[in-house]
Amino acid sequence: MASQSRDAAIVGIYELPERKVDGLSPLQIKAECAAKALADAGLDWSDIDAIYDAQDGGGGLNVAEYFGLHPRVMDTTQVGGSSYEFHAAHARADIAAGRANVALLTYGSTQASSARRTGTEVRAGGGVPDPGANMEAPWGQTLISMYAMAAHRHMHEYGTTSEQLAEIATATRAHAMRNPQAVKAMEDLLFLNIRETTIEDVVTSRMIANPLHLLDCCMVSDGGGAVVIASPEVARGCAKPPVWIIGAGEAMAYQENGGDITTSAGAQSAPIAFGESGVRPDEIDIAMVYDSFTITVLILLEDLGFCAKGEGGAWVEGGRLRWDRAGGPALNTDGGGLSSNHPGMRGIFLLLEAARQLRGESTAQVDGAALAVAHGNGGQLAGRHSGATIVLARD
Amino acid sequence: MADATRPLPSLSDPDTGPFWQATKEHELRYQVCDDCDEVVFYPRRHCGPCLGSPVSWRTSKGEGEIYSYSVVQLSRHPFFGTKVPYAVALIDLDEGFRMLSNVVGVEDPVAELSVGQRVVVEWEDHDEVAIPLFRPA
Numbered sequence: 001m002a003s004q005s006r007d008a009a010i011v012g013i014y015e016l017p018e019r020k021v022d023g024l025s026p027l028q029i030k031a032e033c034a035a036k037a038l039a040d041a042g043l044d045w046s047d048i049d050a051i052y053d054a055q056d057g058g059g060g061l062n063v064a065e066y067f068g069l070h071p072r073v074m075d076t077t078q079v080g081g082s083s084y085e086f087h088a089a090h091a092r093a094d095i096a097a098g099r100a101n102v103a104l105l106t107y108g109s110t111q112a113s114s115a116r117r118t119g120t121e122v123r124a125g126g127g128v129p130d131p132g133a134n135m136e137a138p139w140g141q142t143l144i145s146m147y148a149m150a151a152h153r154h155m156h157e158y159g160t161t162s163e164q165l166a167e168i169a170t171a172t173r174a175h176a177m178r179n180p181q182a183v184k185a186m187e188d189l190l191f192l193n194i195r196e197t198t199i200e201d202v203v204t205s206r207m208i209a210n211p212l213h214l215l216d217c218c219m220v221s222d223g224g225g226a227v228v229i230a231s232p233e234v235a236r237g238c239a240k241p242p243v244w245i246i247g248a249g250e251a252m253a254y255q256e257n258g259g260d261i262t263t264s265a266g267a268q269s270a271p272i273a274f275g276e277s278g279v280r281p282d283e284i285d286i287a288m289v290y291d292s293f294t295i296t297v298l299i300l301l302e303d304l305g306f307c308a309k310g311e312g313g314a315w316v317e318g319g320r321l322r323w324d325r326a327g328g329p330a331l332n333t334d335g336g337g338l339s340s341n342h343p344g345m346r347g348i349f350l351l352l353e354a355a356r357q358l359r360g361e362s363t364a365q366v367d368g369a370a371l372a373v374a375h376g377n378g379g380q381l382a383g384r385h386s387g388a389t390i391v392l393a394r395d
Numbered sequence: 396m397a398d399a400t401r402p403l404p405s406l407s408d409p410d411t412g413p414f415w416q417a418t419k420e421h422e423l424r425y426q427v428c429d430d431c432d433e434v435v436f437y438p439r440r441h442c443g444p445c446l447g448s449p450v451s452w453r454t455s456k457g458e459g460e461i462y463s464y465s466v467v468q469l470s471r472h473p474f475f476g477t478k479v480p481y482a483v484a485l486i487d488l489d490e491g492f493r494m495l496s497n498v499v500g501v502e503d504p505v506a507e508l509s510v511g512q513r514v515v516v517e518w519e520d521h522d523e524v525a526i527p528l529f530r531p532a
Contacts, residue, residue, distance in 0.1 A: 120471045131410035135437040137402045138526045139497045140467060140475035141483050148465035149485060156463070156510035210466040210480075210505055257434055257492050261463060261485070382463075382485075 004278045007096035008103075009235040009242030010088075010355045010392070012041025012228030019185035019221035019341050021110055026057020027066050029108030029224035034067065037226035042239030043102060045069065048228075050100035052087035054078045054345060057108045073100045079252075080378025081290055084227070084347035085388035088374075089248035091229045101231045105351075108224035109343035112189060119144040119208070119217060132254075132384065143380060144217060144293070145209040150382040151295035152211055154262045157310060162211055164313035165294040166202035168331065169215050169338050171321040172291060173197045176335025178323075179363040185341055189219055202294075216294040218337035218346075225348045227355070243355045247277030247391035254384040262310075265387030266303035266375055273389035274305065279371055281305040284391075286357045286372035287321070287329035288350035291336040292381075300375055304389065323364040329373075333357060333364040347376035351390065358394040370394050399473035403524055410439040413452065418525040421518045423457045425492045426450040436492035457516030458532065459488040466504045482508055486529055500530030507531070 014036035016029055024032075038044060050073035053059040059066075060076045073094050077086045084105055091103035120142050154160045174196050176182035186194045193201070197215060205214040235242040249272030253265035274281065281304055289300045298312040306329065307315040321331035332338075334353040337346045354372035356362045362369075372392045379385035406415045414437075417424045426435040428442035429449045435442050442448045464484035470476045482504040487493050498514060501507040514529040 120469050131408055131437055131439060134404045134408045134411045135414075136495050137404050139483055139495055140401075140470060140472060140478065140481060141495060142467055142470055144469075145465035145467045145483050149463040149483070152465060152510060153463035207468045209468060212465075255485075255493065257436055258487075259493070 004246050005096070006232060006244045006246060008092040008229050008231060009244045010227055010351065011230045011235050011238040011240065011242055012037040012043060012226070013352050013355045014040055014226050015349065015352050016224040017181050019223055020112055020188040021222040024110070026108035026110055026224070027059065027063070030057065030059065030063070030106035030226070031067060033108065033224050033226035034104055034106050037228050040240060041228045041230070043228060047102045047234070048104045049073065050091060050094055050103040051075070052077070052091055052103060052105045054083035054087070054107065056345060057110070059106070073103070079386035081292065081345040081347045082376030082378035082386045082388045083345060084351055085374060085376035085390050086250055086386070088227070088229060088245060088351060088390050089250055089388055092245045092248055095229065095231045101234050103229040105227040105229070105348060106224070107226070107345065107348040109345070110222045111344045112220050112222045119220070142209060144212055146380045146382050147293045147295055148209040148212045150261050150299060154295065154299065155211065157262060158313060160298065160313035162203045162213070163199050164316060165216055165298060166199040167316040167319070168291065168294040168297045168321065169202045170197050170199060171319065172332045172336035172338045174322055175333045175364045176339030179335050179340060182335035182340035185219070185221055186339065189221060212293060212295065218292050218342035219339070221341045221343050223341040223343035225352050227348060227351050241359055241395055243358045244393045245390060246279070246393045247273040247275070247389070249273035249389045251387050253387070255382070261382040262299060264299050264303050264377060264381055265385055266300050266377070266389060269387045269389040270304045270375070273391050277391035279391060284329045284371050284373050285366050285369040286333065286354055287331050288354045288372060288374040289331060290346060290350065290375060290377040291332055291338050292342070292346070292377065294338070296377055296381055297331065299381065300377060304373060304375055323366055330364065330366045333362050333366070345378070347378070350374035350376060354392050358392060399477070401474055401526065403521060406523060411437055414438045415524050418518070418527060419523065421525055423455040423516055423527055424452050425455055425488070425490060427453055434491040436494065453490065455488050455490050457488070457527070459486045459514060461485070461498065461508065461510055461512045461514060462487045462493060463510055464498060464508055466508070480504055484529065486514060497528050498530065499528050
């Protein structure tokens, strides 16, 4: 731990409470969240000198203009839902190198209001020719069936069961029921049976793409948020305790001939992040792991090093991931994408809830939470995807 | 109004166009690197590991096994929405390349398909292209 660097910290956070936004545009959501995250930090717009933007909702080229800022660092890395973990990694590096002092990350989405059928649409090509997409267009692959293939292969190789996958959904639903914003989200998005779920509930819910059931899948919501990351000098003067970024790793993965789709980009990014941080996975209190689907979490927990490849099914059994159990990290204590919000790119919420836990502000607060990991996955597991791991620590 | 149809690939994509052009003759083509003999798929202009090396086209026998699959029960696509339940699968061809396809020719894909199952190509003809599908061998 002695050599661990504390070059940058999350100092301001804000999550849009609504999951069904009436009349706001994504850029408006981004600006509102930024203002409130700055207020949370005790900073002003004029303090921001670096902007990180995933080009969502009309961002990217025009986001500085919309905010009325002239940043010294502009980073528009767009790698799907993992973009915000990449942004956190880049912000930390930019701050450590002296290129920036205060970095702003924002996200805004009206995915539910605009009635996108994200999971069940067929990606049918069109537009700019893309050789990979041109080899996938004719067969009716949906986003969910892509993840389902990873699940089937995991089941085939390791004997993983639907009941084991359901452990992940029941843990995050239990956390969601403690989070009033998540409960409101499920009400606004017309969920049936808004209550803690059982394994039986999950495995008897409607099959969407074998072997994934409805309750193995995340919701489609609106949402937004902002994160402010600052240098140690700035962080010491902020309103809330700093949440230090102590390790970061990035990776890309894709379909390869003879490749293993039960292993994600996280297997490359996690050792880098944990190596930098000087802490081990078994020391982690809070695991904010991208839960687009239950299988995503199972594979990522293995790749993050919480257990060996193939052992995830048995490892999650018995409620290990619940906030009130010893013996494992608490998973997605805000309710996750499965039961709190998933507006398309969930990565920023992983950072937000990790920071809330390390500040002691979560609705499923783990006593004494000191170390968290946030791992974002972008693109599609089992196909081309990205992964970034951020290890976080309180003072 | 014509019924919705299967989305068809571009025949003019610089990397994968030649693959699709060959399907008209029911040829399932893949590439091999001229330098390192690695199988290259999806098709592209160069071998990845030997960036810049030329590649040569070969024709597969169209036999392989299911690496993994999913049976889609809910699809919002105007064509595929009428086809549920249908199986999408990653097929490992015996020559060493892996491609996405559908497994057809079974009444109940949930009950009749499995990882590792042997499959063989069959062709669905369209005007300019034929789509490779697979059925149990």
